[in-house]
Amino acid sequence: MLTKKIEHSLNAQIEHEAYASFLYLSMATWCDREGLSGCAQFLYRQSDEERDHMMRMVHYINEVGHHAVVPGIRQPPVEFESIQALFNLVYESELMVTKEINHLIDLCYKEDDHMTLNFMQWFVSEQREEEAMVRSILDKIKLVGTGPQHLYFIDQELQRINKAVQTATNKAE
Numbered sequence: 625m626l627t628k629k630i631e632h633s634l635n636a637q638i639e640h641e642a643y644a645s646f647l648y649l650s651m652a653t654w655c656d657r658e659g660l661s662g663c664a665q666f667l668y669r670q671s672d673e674e675r676d677h678m679m680r681m682v683h684y685i686n687e688v689g690h691h692a693v694v695p696g697i698r699q700p701p702v703e704f705e706s707i708q709a710l711f712n713l714v715y716e717s718e719l720m721v722t723k724e725i726n727h728l729i730d731l732c733y734k735e736d737d738h739m740t741l742n743f744m745q746w747f748v749s750e751q752r753e754e755e756a757m758v759r760s761i762l763d764k765i766k767l768v769g770t771g772p773q774h775l776y777f778i779d780q781e782l783q784r785i786n787k788a789v790q791t792a793t794n795k796a797e
């Protein structure tokens with residue numbers, strides 16, 4: 625049994641994860657258009673992951689006997705100033721989601737809801753991993769600089785990350 629406040633906040637989190645999924649999807653198609661296939665592949669996968677986070681919320685709310693509400697999604701940006709600006713926005717988005725998750729966890733303590741608190745722990749580790757990954761991408765982008773072939777090298781770097789993630793996924797299966 626969830627309190628009204630927890631049910632409301634979990635439903636709000638569905639919307640936050642869904643927006644992140646649409647934002648990364650929009651970024652992926654922009655990268656595709658710009659010929660940055662490594663970046664595009666990375667962002668398509670991140671978009672799928674955010675959808676998976678959303679679905680975890682949906683199933684949890686329904687599993688504990690409440691009603692997961694599917695929200696309308698606001699329009700994400702469709703144009704980005706540069707690949708640097710785009711990944712800065714990814715980082716900001718992750719920091720925002722971490723904040724929202726922290727608020728939800730604070731609320732679990734206030735409402736004495738240990739079941740939801742336990743469910744939310746997975747998201748805490750996930751945010752730590754995602755923040756670290758985006759930070760390392762931003763560090764690489766900074767190292768590459770803005771020389772004439774910087775987009776090529778940034779995309780190569782993202783290809784390398786995609787391969788590493790693929791290998792890790794294959795090992796886990």
Ligand SMILES: [Fe+2]
Pocket residue numbers: 641644673674677721
């Ligand atoms: Fe997420």
Ligand SMILES: [Fe+2]
Pocket residue numbers: 644674718721754
């Ligand atoms: Fe995320």
